[in-house]
Amino acid sequence: MTSSARPTTPGEIREDVLVLAHNYVRREVQDYADVVGDSLELAQAAVESEKPYLVVAGVDFMAETAAILNPGKCVVHPEPLARCSMAARLSVAELERARARHPGVPVVAYVNSSAAVEAVSDICCTSANAVRVVESLDVPRVIFAPDRNLAAYVAAQTGVEVISVPAFGCCPTHQALSKSDLEDLICIHPKAEVMVHPETSPAVQALAHFVGSTSAMLRRVRETDATTVIVGTDISILYRMRRLAPDKVLVPASHLMACPDMRMVTLDLVRKAVQTREPVVRVDPAVANGAHRALERMLSVDRDGMRPTSPQRDLPSVGPLPAPLGTGARP
Structure with a gap:
């Protein structure tokens, strides 16, 4: 920041x-x-x-x-x-149907969701803290909305069963990066470090040396010894990266990765x-109250390093979670 x-x-x-x-x-x-x-x-x-x-x-x-x-x-x-097109893909009704299919399973809402969806969720997360948030719940499974790619990343990092809702929810900008296109770029830059956002597909993530949020990627680009870095997220981040690491050659993974909104x-x-001082953002008070609870629980995880008080008070614990599986499969 x-x-x-x-x-x-x-x-x-x-x-x-x-x-x-x-x-x-x-x-x-x-x-x-x-x-x-x-x-x-x-x-x-x-x-x-x-x-x-x-x-x-x-x-x-x-x-x-x-x-x-x-x-x-x-x-x-x-x-x-x-507007976030991914957030628009999930309705409250669909999320409530998922709750009914999986009673007692807590709902984790990516902040790339509508306030109405957050209001009926147990806790929110961002790509920067999604793993910490899910680990803080200490449960065997969670419902995760609305990004299936971030859900897959969280599952791989935590060992928790992650039920993704909706089944095909994703960010079009990050989904635009294909495995084959990234493979072609790696062939052109074989010594480059590959870093991608967890909103990219699991197939793309498997090719990366580093998977992380934009803040994590910004830290990584300064720390890496690699002189060339392939960057798999919205190309606008290259502006800050070039200022932070002027000595690095930064290669956009795809010029299609540019959010129009x-x-x-x-x-x-x-x-x-x-x-x-306009236009002012107004959120229905009833919706805001529920969403505020879920957002505050998320912030408490980062602020205090504490396990938040869960509305599902009797959820079973599965004991210590396994160590992270790593952030990339390429040697």
């Missing part, structure tokens, strides 16, 4: 506004923002800020998350039409939102 003083234009007042930008938005928006990070970092920064106005440069669920966690602050989303959030829209 990055945070520093940002440029302003004449007449622009920002003393009481915090601008939060995701790693996948346009580079000029990242430059303008006060904080740039992944979903978990943005959520944490929003909670920790004392500023009364939060402008969230990202897609809809990120703005909803900020609003739910900060009921006393005014949260503004510069482009309400910028993230690119809808332009600098002009963000500046307008800062000035007008």
